[in-house]
Amino acid sequence: MPDTAVSTRALVKRYRGVTAVDSLDLDVRRGEIYGFLGRNGAGKTTTIRMLLGLIRPSSGEVTVLGRRILPGETNVFSRVGFLVETATAYPNLTVRENLDIQRRLTGSPTRTVADSIALLRLGPYADRRAGQLSLGNKQRLALARALLHAPELLVLDEPANGLDPAGIVEIRELLRSLADDRGVTVFMSSHILAEVAHLADRIGIVHEGRLIEESSRDELAAKARAFATEAYTSEEREQALLTLDLERYFLARTDENPKSGDA
């Protein structure tokens, strides 16, 4: 079994003269959480679409779990869970029915629907139509669908979208436990550094379609601290600490008063 879960070699995607992904070489190790960090338009989603065979590379190659991704070849996706761009579902179907479609098409046992509902705390909304869910619960449904068939690899595009701070912490802990306890590889993209910094073992920074830096979280943190020491004023550092304090206080207060219904 190769120890690389995701690999790209000289990967390029051009749209009508615009290069969205440019000679991308990427290796994501099995069992790690890889943060794919970049600004809007950096090429994160285009890369994820190519990993999932939704679009064809202009050149280069993609390998997922040891299988090269070729047009229309979908067998490997029985081992991959994914969330691409916005969390979407069939709006006329309930949460349970949406998950049952995923169960049927991945050949998973019946109990996996209830298990994934419980895992993502979707119980109160299980019989609610997906079109009536809040943004955060749509995101939970998309994550439940991604996890339902116990994949070896999770490819998540902005997984914290729409989640409140408590939800973000919860999903962060869930992904960490999947990686630590079950050896699931997580490839997650984000444009929010804090989200990646809390979770990823390694972080790749993509800009204008190119991987411009790749480091472990600790290495990146050290570089960031050194940079901040030089670049920030004491007032800016104070403001950053205040933001963290406020977030922690908010979480503590809302944990004391858990929500009783959907937002």
Added chain:
Amino acid sequence: MFGQVLATEFVKLHRSKATGATLAVLAMMPPSVALFMWIVREPGRAAELGLLGTKASLVGIEATWPAYFYMLTLIFGVGGMLLLAFIVAYLFGREYSDATAKNMLALPVGRHWFVVAKLLVAAAWWMALVAVVLVEALAIGLAMGLPGFSAELAATGIAHVLLAPAISFLLAPVVAWIAVLSRGEVAPIAFSLVMLALGNLFGRTGWAEWFPYSIVPLLIGVVADPVDSLPAGSYAVLAATFVAGVAATILQLRFADNAQ
């Protein structure tokens, strides 16, 4: 696996307003024809209705079973082509308008199975509509007591009425291809409207039996007197259109970019 794909395609229609809407639209047609027949049969009362009565009498159609079947054939032929285009556009295009195509296409299922399953769902949906509305039409015709009914006429009339929707279905995969190519529902419906107009135009030329969208109008008598049977060449054209549509849809999903 195909059984599961087919089952999920039916599940996706749960609580969909489109199924009821298509039934409502098609089910309105027989009462409309019946009203027309009633106006023709009762010219005195029709005159009291003003323009509606005048127009009805101008057409020169008799209020008889053969005329009733003829008008039903027109409705199932022309209206049916558009309604079937809507059904196919909905089944394929909604995956893009609801942004669920990306979820569907990265599943461990051959993409061709989605095409086959959706076309089978369209066929089942279409057959159910036609069957229900045909029964409704027969019941209305019998209730009106139209003259000229016989078992033989009914068999011939029903066969004619059913042939047009069956032929229309052979054109459906092209609509599916336009839906996945354009990633939505508007373009395939617009395409069908344009083809219907072109079909009528070509139907008045010598090419009617060779242009796929003229064949149904030719059969049901929109562009000339209705024909009893189509030439073999027309069936070959329809079969080729069907195969080309299915192949193009599968190739589009398999080889083209399918982002939202």
